Amino acid sequence: MSSLPCLPASPHQYPLSRLSALSLSGPDHLSYLQGQVTCDVTALPVGAQTLGGHCDPKGKLWASFRLLRQPDRLLLLLEQDLLTRQLPELKKYAVFSKLTIAPLTDLPLWGLAGAGSDAWVAQRWGLEDTGLVADGMACRLAADRWLLVGIPTQTDLPSAPEADWWGLEILAGLPHLSAVHQGEYIPQMINLQALGGISFHKGCYTGQEIVARAKYRGANNRALFILQGHSDQVIAPGDVLELALEDGHWKRTGLVLDSWQRGHDVLLSAVLPQDLASDARLRLKQDEQSQLTLRLLPYSLG
Structure with missing residues (x-):
């Protein structure tokens, strides 16, 4: 267990x-x-x-x-x-x-x-x-x-332990970017719209046109997800995640945002395609024996 x-x-x-x-x-x-x-x-x-x-x-x-x-x-x-x-x-x-x-x-x-x-x-x-x-x-x-x-x-x-606090943040679906992620994601890709972190009624701000386009024109196909599983490797922000395909191959699908580990047990937040199947199988690229599955987010993406 x-x-x-x-x-x-x-x-x-x-x-x-x-x-x-x-x-x-x-x-x-x-x-x-x-x-x-x-x-x-x-x-x-x-x-x-x-x-x-x-x-x-x-x-x-x-x-x-x-x-x-x-x-x-x-x-x-x-x-x-x-x-x-x-x-x-x-x-x-x-x-x-x-x-x-x-x-x-x-x-x-x-x-x-x-x-x-x-x-x-x-x-x-x-x-x-x-x-x-x-x-x-x-x-x-x-x-x-x-x-x-x-x-x-x-x-x-x-x-x-401080690590457990950040694990609780992951379980809550809260985003924590690291330097490796800067310039990678628009706000909707880390679920800020679902967490009350974007106002679509205020005046202009830097990047506002792109953020509004993602909402009103559907110009975003990625979101923050929570993954749970096992790995023998130390995980870091920016580590690559791969998705299992039906033909037995693996495809790069996203990056780790944050992680919690205890022994072989791991909990991750990651930015992944929004249309990812709920029973998708994933792994860490650097650990081909790792096994990761999706957990339900504690909120609706809206």
């Missing part, structure tokens, strides 16, 4: 060393970001969060992120290894606006998950959903799963 990451029986805290934070502040920080990203920044209330994407002019993603709105700034939370290419692009036109864009290297970021986590947050801060707290924000991702921002880690909570 295979194992999968699961919620602990009590609240646990998870380190999030892969995650980085960018701060946008100043008189023009809302309007500037509004013209750069897929989500509706100005419609986001203070103390709220949303997913989003930052695209190049061809609609290909520099980054996917979680956006938090605080009283005097915006925070973008994204994978650290995206920053080398993404941050200069985000700053490219900032010279014409009154704002400051800066990484926050000392901002506490950690995950909270496990049975009773909702009650734990409610007892400390009186929150039932995402909201502001004295030192930052508590962001509810799902039942008994939270992202804590600007809040020191807690001495009364046991720690859990």
Whole structure:
């Protein structure tokens, strides 16, 4: 029987060393970001969060992120290894606006998950959903799963492996791009439209025409999927996936976005053709003995 990451029986805290934070502040920080990203920044209330994407002019993603709105700034939370290419692009036109864009290297970021986590947050801060707290924000991702921002880690909570947090993110169908994926995918290919990360009613932003065409003209045939199976090899973002054909051959079909491994058991997110059969058999190109099958997404692609 295979194992999968699961919620602990009590609240646990998870380190999030892969995650980085960018701060946008100043008189023009809302309007500037509004013209750069897929989500509706100005419609986001203070103390709220949303997913989003930052695209190049061809609609290909520099980054996917979680956006938090605080009283005097915006925070973008994204994978650290995206920053080398993404941050200069985000700053490219900032010279014409009154704002400051800066990484926050000392901002506490950690995950909270496990049975009773909702009650734990409610007892400390009186929150039932995402909201502001004295030192930052508590962001509810799902039942008994939270992202804590600007809040020191807690001495009364046991720690859990960081890898399991990212495994829970995979099971939730949440996209996490790495540097190897930059410039590869439009936002719909990682399901941002199904996760509330694209506004089709806001004004123009970089790449908006391509993103809109994918929706209204059906110009997209790929999506993020979850795969489960076995492999003896260490898996990395960008590894090639192959699909079994009826004639016994294998065909390249997509790339690994993110992975979780425990022993031989693996869990992956990957961008694959939307018309992939539910009983499709896949493997990793570098491990011909690996076996992977699709899991149902926890949401509709719409």
